Amino acid sequence: MSFVPLILVWPLLGWLVNGLAGRRLSRTVSGLVACAAVGASFATAALALAAYVQASAAQAASAAEGASQTALSVIVPLFTWLGAGDLWVQASLQVDALSLTMALVVSGVGFLIHVYSIGYMAHDPNVSRYFAYLNLFIFAMLLLVMAGNLLVLFVGWELVGVCSYLLIGFWFARPAAAAAGRKAFVVNRIGDAAFLLGLFLLFTALGTLDISEIRHRVGELPDGLRLAAALLLFAGATGKSAQLPLHVWLPDAMEGPTPVSALIHAATMVTAGVFLVARLDTLFLSSPAALVVIATIGALTAFYAATVALRQHDLKRVLAYSTISQLGYMFVAMGAIAPAIGIFHLVTHAFFKALLFLSAGSVMHAMHDVIDVRRLGGLARTVRWTAAGFIIGGLALAGIPPFAGFFSKDLILEHAFALGMASGNYIPYALGLLTAFVTAVYITRAVALTFFGVPAEAGAHPHESPPVMLWPMALLAVLSVAGGALGAHAAGEPLLRFLAPLLGAVEVEGAAAPHPPAAILMGISVAVAFAGVLTGWIVHRNRRDPSLGAMGTLLEQRWYVDALYDRSIVAPGHATGRWMAGPVDLGVIDAAVNGVGRLFAALGAASRRLQTGYARQYALSVLIGAVLIVGYWILR
Amino acid sequence: MLTTLIFLPLAGALGIALLPRGREGAVRWAGLGVSLLVLLAAARVFQAFDASSGAMQMVEQAPWVPAFGISYRVGVDGISLLLVGLTAVIFPIALLSSWAAIADRVKAFTMAILGLETAVLGTFLSLDLILFYVFWEAVLIPMAFLIALWGGPNRRYAAIKFFLYTMAASVLMLIAIIATHVLGAVLLWERTFDIERLATMVLPVRTQGWLFAAFALAFAVKVPIWPLHTWLPDAHTEAPTAGSVILAAILLKMGTYGFVRFGPTLFPDALVASAPLLAALAIVGILYGAAVSWAQTDLKRLIAFSSVSHLGFVMLGIAAMNEQGFQGALIQMVNHGVSTGALFLIVGVLYERTHSREIADYGGVAARMPRFAAIFTIVLLSSAALPGTNGFVGEFLILLGAFRTSTWWAALAVGGVILSAVYLLWAYQQVMHGPLVAKHPERLLELTRREVLVFVPLIALIFAIGVYPKPLLDRSEAAVQAALERLNRTAATTLPARAVVRVQR
Helix, strand or coil, X not given: CCCCCHHHHHHHHHXXXXXXXXXXXXXXXXXXXXXXXXXXXXXXXXXXHHHHHHHHHHHHHHCCCCCCCCCCCEEEEEEEEEEECCEEEEEEEEECHHHHHHHHHHHHXXXXXXXXXXXXXXXXXXXXXXXXXXXXXXXXXXXXXXXXXXXXXXXXXXXXXXXXXXXXXXXXXXXXXHHHHHHHHHHHHHHHHXXXXXXXXXXXXXXXXXXXXXXXXXXXXXXXXXXXXXXXXXXXXXXXXXXXXXXXXXXXXXXXXXXXXHHHHHHCCCHHHHHHHHHCHHHHHCCHHHHHHHHHHHHHHHHHHHHHHHCCCEHXXXXXXXXXXXXXXXXXXXXXXXHHHHHHHHHHHHXXXXXXXXXXXHHHHHXXXXXXXXXXXXXXXXXXXXXXXXXXXXXXXXXXXXXXXXXXXXXXXXXXXXXXXXXXXXXXXXXXXXXXXXXXXXXXXXXXHHHCCCCCCCCCCCCCCCHHHHHHHHHHHHHHHHHHHHXXXXXXXXXXXXXXXXXXXXXXXXXXXXXXXXXXXXXXXXXXXXXXXXXXXXXXXXXXXXXXXXXXXXXXXXXXXXXXXXXXXXXXXXXXXXXXXHHHHHHHHHHHXXXXXXXXXXXXXXXXXXXXXXXXXXXXXXXXXXHHHHHHHHHC | CHHHHHHHHHHHHHHHHCCCCCCHHHHHHHHHHHHHHHHHHHHHHHHHCCCCCCCCEEEEEEEEEHHHCEEEEEEECHHHHHHHHHHHHHHHHHHHHCCCCCCCCHHHHHHHHHHHHHHHHHHHHECEHHHHHHHHHXXXXXXXXXXXXXXXXXXXXXXXXXXXXHHHHHHHHHHHHHHHHHHHHHHHCCCCCEHHHHCCCCCCHHHHHHHHHHHHHHHHHHCCCCCXXXXXXXXXXXXXXXXXXXXXXXXXXXXXXXXXXXXXXXXXXXXXXXHHHHHHHHHHHHHHHHHHHHCCCEHHHHHHHHHHHHHHHHHHHHHHCCHHHHHHHHHHHHHHHHHHHHHHHHHHHHHHHHCCCEHHHCECHHHHCHHHHHHXXXXXXXXXXXXXXXXXXXXXXXXXXXXXHCHHHHHHHHHHHHHHHHHHXXXXXXXXXXXXXXXXXXXXXCCCHHHHHHHHHHHHHHHHHHHCCHHHHHHHHHHHHHHHHHHHHHHHCCHHHHHHHHHHC
């Protein structure tokens, strides 16, 4: 599989071409180069998948007699990156079920978003810069998911942070966009710092940063260290995957161009945290306390973000909070020892969330950048394809069968229930179910306010988007419907079975954990989803939007979390910096230095008077000195 | 070869002195040519260097003042090699960057820069304490002139402060050098200032402590270690761009180099004993420098304080006393030279156009100067230690080394990783993003070809070291191991008893 590095090389080349020569290319060529790069990357990943399936079939055949069958994992070494003392970091790629799944999603969904961007960014003067960033983003994410070494993974991890910074702040002349980009990077950095400490801990304890070696050797760690490492890495994951308490950057991230939001929310970036937990599954799954933390944070985040989404007026903001909420579900799956299910939801979510964002972008395109739902309405009659796309995505998000989101979310709730049966902790399940209801309500509200009823502004003349934008949406719509088959029982669960040998916990769970009454749970899920849609429709029909009083304000203000951070961390932090720069640095430290300087100047002025020029005075002082020294020697 | 390397710039400076008046173009080209020749010579040294050996190489020796055992003795090992390379790269860039900025007394300016290069190279390559001291102090003269003659409005104050502060600290080092020499005469029966010879004597810990304190003070001011840093922001703000670049990129490294060079060789026990103190000051410097950077309103002061933070990382790596820490510290010295040098060049570009260093005088520059914005972004990310750039390699190794010595050191220092993103991105946003703010927007012209050329080698180094640091790490490895071996050897034995035995013999 020596061709595997090409998956990364294509977008890197695209970045170089557009980054270095972009201004000399026409906008069409810029877009085509970028799309071709990601398309080639997807094709290469597909080839790698074929080769991998073949190789693991061969392995299975030859090891048919063998006792235990392990998942095939191919390491493609690149070069020695860092070496100092006993640290020796080999830059390498890892090809296995998880990395291939992720690579296909990243490059596949990413490709569709690239194509859509050609239409969406058609009038932007800096299109080549845009596509350069976009390609770099895909490269960074692919590096993250394919890394064979935790430090290489971290390179991708931080690079996606930078790309989000660059892309969120793409229209940097707008202060809000520039601030949002910076916020994204800094909040991510907080998580990254914890990640780094986790890395140090793992390396100090195990002497390696090689992912497969860490996976196999976590058993050697004492429980406390394992928990510490898991929590530190999870703290990193909360930053990247926008979980409580580091979720604040993601809603602001919609200041960037809408396709970028689609990229961040669906294909790249936010899925990294979920992926990390799956990548080091043995570390997390063997630490029960860490699992409780992960499931709890996930469930709380899912619920928190869903409630906030109820009262957001910016359509993209609704979707942003819905992403945070859905990522919470994925972490619930991880906490419920079902990493494969979490990845399944990651995949379906990538399909329908990309669709939702691209549809929202199409709404903006149609309405000349109006995105406030209070100013929209009735668009289903004028921009039919866009409306259809958004509604399909919305149904998938709400968990209505047979759309893709239903299958994955239902499996997560099922495993959360099994977790409750095993441990008595039903909180994740209860919150998950409640969130499912709220989710259905808020997305129905968004649909009702945007696409139905009477348009809020009469003067607007919405126009449908060009085919180059509609086709990617159509494909994503198909995937949002059919994607459920990847994990549906009736379809043979191809994705889950593909992941099973690697993320073996699915099997473990079947053996150890009690079987939940799947059919009843599924019935409850479906009922809740329908109830939510119905409630949302009844409340918000004819574009009514009750404000919910004080609670509505609380939700509109996002439970005041952002304000709290600003007042308790950011503002005092800056004030501390100013205090240290002014009173401390200039007032004390530097003043002391200048004081010493003046002291010596004064001493010099005083001692100048001793230099009288009279030999007898000098002789006297020599004598006094000599007497003192001799006296000291005698009396000592 | 090393002697040629050291004195080539000085010879060039003398040659330039002979050029006729008014030929400023010729002077500029000659200066650049000489510095490029030095780069070539340094490249040959780099190539000829034997990475497998931790000992001094290419040693050249000649008696100087035999009566006192002073000799001219130079040599290179893995520790000095990287800094020599950095010096040779930075000087041509500094000259090229002053092409338009320095208009008066070009000849004197070029000579001062070249003279400075000889002094710096000599400092890094000296193996004799007196020779080292001479070069060390010789650095001050051209640098003080650069500030005082081509500096900003408050240049006299800054130059005097710089000169007196660093000079005062070095005087104690001279006393300690002489004391070391005297002790050597007693213990080794030999009059010598040769570092390698003096390293063979084993001093009592208390004696080491006093001598090391005197050396360390001189080095600490140069680094600068918190709280001895207040000369730095003043010197930086007033110095011309080239002066700031050289000051940040090279001169500060003389301090950290001093710790790595003389600590393990002459005062190993004292260095080991003072590691917790050094680490504590380093961590304070990391966090304090970053926090204070965030509060600055002047771009150059902001970068100056960021240097305090970054060099805190270098000192932390040294205090970690393990291979990752030392290697990280060495490569971080190079990285800081590249990144911060580039940052000062960036401020220089802005200053040349609008004559303001105030952050508030800028806004939305990126829209006017897209190429400049791209370069600024890359340098900024390198300074914030983004993986893939040089800064990450150094910070990662340092933090890893620190973590293995003390979890707390790393846990605290990692705060600097967050804060560096805070203040750097904040400054970038204020200057480059938002609506266009400038008194004379028409002056914000895109980089000229010469200016791009100034940045190209630095950008190349940022990525090269970030992606493939092996050539550097390989060359310093053996020397670092040798230094650590000395530290471990002394730390392993019961020091006072052994030392006393040797003293009585």
